[in-house]
């Protein structure tokens with residue numbers, strides 16, 4: 491579904507991504523893990539078109555994505571749920587979800603998507619008329635994911651959904667992400683610093699460090715790799 495090849499991004503003189511290649515197959519949940527500043531958010535911004543590449547290619551469902559203007563990319567079915575949630579705080583929960591449904595597919599399927607969103611996140615149904623800025627951090631994250639789902643995407647990109655959340659709340663979010671993947675078969679690209687949790691959920695993972703992919707493979711390969719065990723899972727040999 492998504493093929494990124496030899497992709498590099500720079501902010502002025504600073505290289506944020508160097509020669510990154512990765513693939514996401516239809517229906518897969520792929521995790522990108524790595525430390526602060528590794529370039530994870532930059533990769534998502536480049537897929538959405540917020541930052542331009544220096545070189546490399548991105549193909550989405552066989553199409554050259556870089557030739558598609560950024561505002562059109564959501565209409566192809568790419569939903570980007572940004573780091574830090576960024577809900578519209580002065581709009582209600584329901585209005586935030588409606589804002590996500592601006593794609594043709596999102597509008598066409600809004601009634602059934604809303605029903606599914608309420609099934610996944612009943613609290614958003616209860617709080618439909620409440621201003622988003624008054625929600626807790628976990629509820630705002632649920633709303634950000636719901637807003638992404640409202641566009642009826644083919645690919646859902648989640649940038650650190652656990653950020654700033656208590657472990658139990660983060661676990662609830664991971665459980666919902668897994669449910670969306672398992673039950674709805676949605677293709678998901680997940681960026682996370684909580685490496686153990688993210689790798690447990692994924693079909694395939696990539697480890698990104700200082701702008702380069704240093705390791706990739708299926709869950710079993712990554713979880714048994716000594717570097718991953720030492721650096722990210724706090725485990726010994």
Ligand SMILES: Nc1ncnc2c1ncn2[C@@H]1O[C@H](COP(=O)(O)OP(=O)(O)OP(=O)(O)O)[C@@H](O)[C@H]1O
Nearest residue numbers: 501504506525526527528529530531532533573683
């Ligand atoms: N707008 C920007 N201008 C200049 N440098 C930037 C900009 N955004 C990010 N960077 C730099 O690019 C590098 C990668 O940042 P990025 O936010 O992609 O990392 P990350 O892996 O998502 O980290 P985190 O999890 O802390 O957000 C960092 O060195 C960062 O300082």
